[in-house]
Amino acid sequence: xxxxxxxxxxxxxxxxxxxxxxxxxxxxxxxxxxxxxxxxxxxxxxxxxxxxxxxxxxxxxxxxxxxxxxxxxxxxxxxxxxxxxxxxxxxxxxxxxxxxxxxxxxxxxxxxxxxxxxxxxxxxxxxxxxxxxxxxxxxxxxxxxxxxxxxxxxxxxxxxxxxxxxxxxxxxxxxxxxxxxxxxxxxxxxxxxxxxxxxxxxxxxxxxxxxxxxxxxxxxxxxxxxxxxxx
Amino acid sequence: xxxxxxxxxxxxxxxxxxxxxxxxxxxxxxxxxxxxxxxxxxxxxxxxxxxxxxxxxxxxxxxxxxxxxxxxxxxxxxxxxxxxxxxxxxxxxxxxxxxxxxxxxxxxxxxxxxxxxxxxxxxxxxxxxxxxxxxxxxxxxxxxxxxxxxxxxxxxxxxxxxxxxxxxxxxxxxxxxxxxxxxxxxxxxxxxxxxxxxxxxxxxxxxxxxxxxxxxxxxxxxxxxxxxxxx
DNA sequence: TTCTACATACGAACGCCGTTCCCGTCAAGT
DNA sequence: ACTTGACGGGAACGGCGTTCGTATGTAGAA
Numbered sequence: 018x019x020x021x022x023x024x025x026x027x028x029x030x031x032x033x034x035x036x037x038x039x040x041x042x043x044x045x046x047x048x049x050x051x052x053x054x055x056x057x058x059x060x061x062x063x064x065x066x067x068x069x070x071x072x073x074x075x076x077x078x079x080x081x082x083x084x085x086x087x088x089x090x091x092x093x094x095x096x097x098x099x100x101x102x103x104x105x106x107x108x109x110x111x112x113x114x115x116x117x118x119x120x121x122x123x124x125x126x127x128x129x130x131x132x133x134x135x136x137x138x139x140x141x142x143x144x145x146x147x148x149x150x151x152x153x154x155x156x157x158x159x160x161x162x163x164x165x166x167x168x169x170x171x172x173x174x175x176x177x178x179x180x181x182x183x184x185x186x187x188x189x190x191x192x193x194x195x196x197x198x199x200x201x202x203x204x205x206x207x208x209x210x211x212x213x214x215x216x217x218x219x220x221x222x223x224x225x226x227x228x229x230x231x232x233x234x235x236x237x238x239x240x241x242x243x244x245x246x247x248x
Numbered sequence: 249x250x251x252x253x254x255x256x257x258x259x260x261x262x263x264x265x266x267x268x269x270x271x272x273x274x275x276x277x278x279x280x281x282x283x284x285x286x287x288x289x290x291x292x293x294x295x296x297x298x299x300x301x302x303x304x305x306x307x308x309x310x311x312x313x314x315x316x317x318x319x320x321x322x323x324x325x326x327x328x329x330x331x332x333x334x335x336x337x338x339x340x341x342x343x344x345x346x347x348x349x350x351x352x353x354x355x356x357x358x359x360x361x362x363x364x365x366x367x368x369x370x371x372x373x374x375x376x377x378x379x380x381x382x383x384x385x386x387x388x389x390x391x392x393x394x395x396x397x398x399x400x401x402x403x404x405x406x407x408x409x410x411x412x413x414x415x416x417x418x419x420x421x422x423x424x425x426x427x428x429x430x431x432x433x434x435x436x437x438x439x440x441x442x443x444x445x446x447x448x449x450x451x452x453x454x455x456x457x458x459x460x461x462x463x464x465x466x467x468x469x470x471x472x473x474x475x476x477x478x479x
Numbered sequence: 480t481t482c483t484a485c486a487t488a489c490g491a492a493c494g495c496c497g498t499t500c501c502c503g504t505c506a507a508g509t
Numbered sequence: 510a511c512t513t514g515a516c517g518g519g520a521a522c523g524g525c526g527t528t529c530g531t532a533t534g535t536a537g538a539a
Contacts, residue, residue, distance in 0.1 A: 035488080058526060068489045069526080079526065130361065130405070133412050133419070134426040141430070141442060148444035160464075162451035167402060167465030174361070174405035175398070181364050188364070195365040199372070211372060213379035220393035233391075234398030241472030266517080289497060299518040301499080306516095310497065 037075050039065065041085045045122065048086065052184060053124030056083070083128045084137060090125040091139030093118045096146035104154035105239050111147055112172050112235050119176035123184045126176035144169070155246045164242060171238065175231045183227075196222065268306050270296065272316045276353070279317065283415060284355030287314070314359045315368060321356040322370030324349045327377035335385035336470050342378055343403050343466050350407035354415040357407035375400070386477045395473060402469065406462045414458075427453065 043064040048056050058069040058079055065071075076082045094114060099107060119126040129135065144165065151161045182188035200222075203215055214221075274295040279287050289300040289310055296302075307313045325345060330338060350357040360366065375396065382392045413419035431453075434446050445452075 057524080059524080062489090068491095070489050070491090070528080071487080073527075074487060130408060131412075133409075133423055134430075136426050136429050136433070138433075141433070141445060145442040145445040148448055152444055152447075158448060159451055162448050162454075163461045163464050164468065166461060167406070167468075170405050170409065170465075171398060171402060174401050174408075177361060177405075178364075178401065181362075192364055195367050198367050199365075202367070202369075202372070211376040213383055214372060214376040216383075217379055217389060217393050220390055223393075230394045230397055233394050234401075237395065237398075237472035237476070238469050239472070240475045241468035241470070244471045244475075245468070288495085290495085293518090299520095300497080301519075302517050304498075 035065065035067070035071060035075060037085065040072060040075055040082065041089055044082055044086055045089060048124045049122055053083075053127050056086075056124070058082075080132075084132055084135065086122075087125055087128045087132060087135060088137035088139040090118055090122050091137070091143055093121070094139070094143050096142065099146075099149040099153045101153040104150045105243060108147065108150040108154070108168075108242075109232075109235055109239055111143070111150065112168060113232065115143060115169070116172040116176045116231065119173065120179060120183065123180035126173055126180050129173040130177050151242070154243075156242060157245070157247065160242075160245055168235075168238065171231075171234060175227075175234070179227050179231075266296065266298065266302060266306060268316065271303060271306055271313065272320055275313055275317055276320060279355045280353055284314075284358050287317075287355070289313075311363075315363055315366065317353075318356055318359045318363060318366060319368035319370045321349055321353050322368070322374055324352070325370070325374050327373065330377075330380040330384040332384040335381045336474060339378065339381040339385070339399075339473075340463075340466055340470055342374070342381065343399060344463065346374060346400070347403040347407045347462065350404065351410060351414065354411035357404055357411050360404040361408050382473070385474075387473060388476070388478065391473075391476055399466075399469065402462075402465060406458075406465070410458050410462075 040061060044056050044061050047060055047064055058072055061082070062069045062072055072082070076085070094111075096111065097107065119129065147165055147168065148161055151164065152158070156164065182192040200218065203211060203218065208215065271292060275287050275292050278291055278295055289303055292313070293300045293303055303313070307316070325342075327342065328338065350360065378396055378399065379392055382395065383389070387395065413423045431449065434442060434449065439446065
């Protein structure tokens with residue numbers, strides 16, 4: 018039973034109850050629906066029915082808000098216990114999963130690239146798991162510290178690139194326009210210019226499936242890594 | 249003999265001679281000095297002593313201007329003839345060189361990441377060379393088309409990340425602050441949480457040299473690629 | 480119960496941004 | 510000499526991140 022109207026202090030509804038979780042949730046809603054560029058302080062505030070200034074009580078600045086989104090996304094990562102007999106598969110799965118969750122929230126990958134060293138808990142859990150797989154696989158410690166970075170970078174960078182054109186129909190159209198441009202350019206050139214690009218035109222056009230492409234990239238890297246393993 | 253002063257139409261000097269090369273040169277000057285974010289239409293126009301609107305006669309929009317910068321940067325790449333006996337070294341050198349020139353102009357890497365598929369001549373020359381090395385190395389054609397992408401992506405992504413903190417003292421300080429944050433966080437946790445991250449703390453802190461790190465990443469990838477080569 | 484102090488909410492404003500409109504001006508073609 | 514069309518650039522539109530100052534609801538003190 019609601020309180021009678023005359024007891025309400027104001028005709029305005031109850032004062033907004035802001036808070037970090039509400040803000041992050043709103044931001045993610047906007048990001049998934051309209052893309053990362055739409056996640057501005059003003060737009061998020063609007064989503065919550067308030068003004069931009071209010072957000073600064075809970076969040077230092079836009080960058081911090083973005084990092085909070087990234088953390089939220091990483092919480093979807095699940096990390097099985099390392100198993101020495103199939104560490105390569107596990108490592109690969111983790112990389113693919115990492116990329117998958119970023120693609121599930123286009124925009125997250127961009128945040129991942131822009132954030133120097135993500136320090137939020139969700140991200141650290143993922144890093145720890147990745148290191149674990151390499152350790153049980155017998156990759157030397159000094160190598161792990163160095164290999165972790167490019168591996169995570171590959172996943173993030175791929176997700177970033179993919180989200181550029183996967184998201185919108187406009188992006189996809191743009192990509193095809195670009196490929197056509199290149200083909201036209203190749204045609205306009207004497208054949209001895211750019212011979213390899215010319216020879217591989219077919220393969221490039223066929224290779225439409227970016228994901229298989231990426232999966233292979235990870236395979237290659239892990240194959241290289243296994244070369245260095247001692248066990 | 250110059251015309252007498254009273255014959256001049258205005259006291260202003262001769263009409264500005266704009267043009268794409270002048271604009272790109274000015275933009276690069278600003279980028280190298282103040283970073284990519286400072287390369288705004290207004291700022292570039294100011295550098296040329298004119299208004300922002302004037303630039304739109306020569307350049308479709310800001311994105312196109314950025315791509316022109318990227319092309320200019322890629323012109324610094326030099327590409328030796330492929331040599332079947334040392335294709336791996338050549339491939340590695342190209343990747344490193346690619347990354348080096350991007351690091352020489354911080355901001356270029358960000359453009360490279362943001363640009364869906366760069367179609368400018370300078371970039372295509374680099375791609376062609378990369379494919380050439382793999383072909384003489386006996387990497388199967390269908391694989392080349394797929395491997396080229398992640399390889400270029402690794403270089404670009406690394407240069408991007410590196411330029412985030414290499415450029416300014418502020419960035420470097422930020423990076424160290426982040427590492428300290430992580431260490432403090434690890435200390436505050438029960439030991440069984442994040443065990444691998446904890447175990448590798450030393451290696452992570454020591455590994456200060458990002459470049460060696462990246463070089464190793466490329467090595468690993470090429471080692472993996474050689475696994476697939478038939479010759 | 481009334482008053483006070485404090486944390487929070489938020490309108491307004493500052494100085495940026497990309498882009499477009501529109502008009503003045505100059506140079507080349509007729 | 511006149512016309513025309515391409516180019517330069519001022520002003521304006523709508524949006525941005527962030528800060529300042531003030532209003533407001535609440536919790537604790539008197």
